Amino acid sequence: MIIVTGATGTLNGATVVDLLRRVPAAEVGVSVRNPDRARHLAARGVRVRQGSYDDPAALRHSFADADQVLLVSSSDLTADILTQHRTAIDAAVDAGARRILYTSSHRAGYDTPYPALAIHAATEAYLAASGVAWTALRNGFYGDLDAMLGPWQSSGVIAKPADGPFAWIDRRDAGQAAAAILTGDTQFDGPVELTPATPVTLDDFASAASELTGRSIERVVVDDEQWIAEELANGTPEAAARLTLSMLQATRTGYFAHVDPLLAQLLGREPRNVADQLSDHIAR
Structure with missing residues (x-):
C-alpha cells in the first residue's frame, strides 16, 4: 500500500x-490531520486515517500496512x-515501510545562502x-502567486x-x-531534483502577465530594507x-539557477510554465 500524508x-x-x-484505490491510503476533509477520497475507495506529525501513535496507525510512505514537509511555522519530520520518519519505519519519500527542496543543504534549506538537509540526513x-x-x-508577486x-x-534565476514549478x-x-x-x-527545463526571473513573470492581460505589467526593483519596512x-x-x-538574495548569486530534465521525463511532457500558471491563477 502507498500511504500519502498531506493529501x-x-x-x-x-x-x-x-x-x-495508476493503481487501484484499495492500494492507496492517506494520513490526514482532519479526515472530514478527505471524504472525497474515502468515497473513491481510498483508506483514510487520522494522523499528525505531533502524534506518533496516530501516525503509526495511519501508516499500517504501508509499503511506501510519502511525507510532505511540515508547514507549521x-x-x-x-x-515533526523525525517523528514521521520513525513512525514509517516502525510501520514497516519499504521506502520513505519526502518532499524536500531544490538545492537543499546546510551551508547555503537560504537558511530554510537546512531543515530539508537535516531531514534527508535522518532519512x-x-x-x-x-x-x-x-x-x-x-x-x-499572490504572495510571490504581490498585488500586481x-x-x-x-x-x-532584486532577484536572479530560480526554478519555479507548479505543485500539480x-x-x-x-x-x-x-x-x-x-x-x-x-x-532527485525536480525542476523546469529553464529557470525564470520575476522579469519573466512580468512579461507573461503583460501578454496574458494585454496590460503593461512592470517589474520594479525595491531596495531590500525598504521592502522589509513595507512588508x-x-x-x-x-x-x-x-x-x-x-531567498531572493540567494537567487542573485545563481544558487537556484541549476535545472534538471527529470521532471519533464517523469511527466512525459514539458512542465507548466510561468504563463500557464499565471493563466490558471487569473482564471480562478
Missing part, C-alpha cells in the same frame, strides 16, 4: 489524484519542524540514517527586491511526478519577510 493539500492532493489513475530506502523529492520553488493585478507592477506537476516515482519501475535512491507595515511578520528576502 488534502494542493501538492500531495495532486499526487493522490494521479495515483488513482510555530512547531519544531525537524522534530539516510533510518535504515530504510528513501527518496528526497527536491522540488523547485512553488507556492501562492491591481497595481500593474511586481515590486520586489510536482504531485504528478511523485506519483510517477511511487508507481514506476525505476528506483530513485536519495535526492512590516502591511502586517507581515519580520521573520517571514526576511526569509523571503534571503
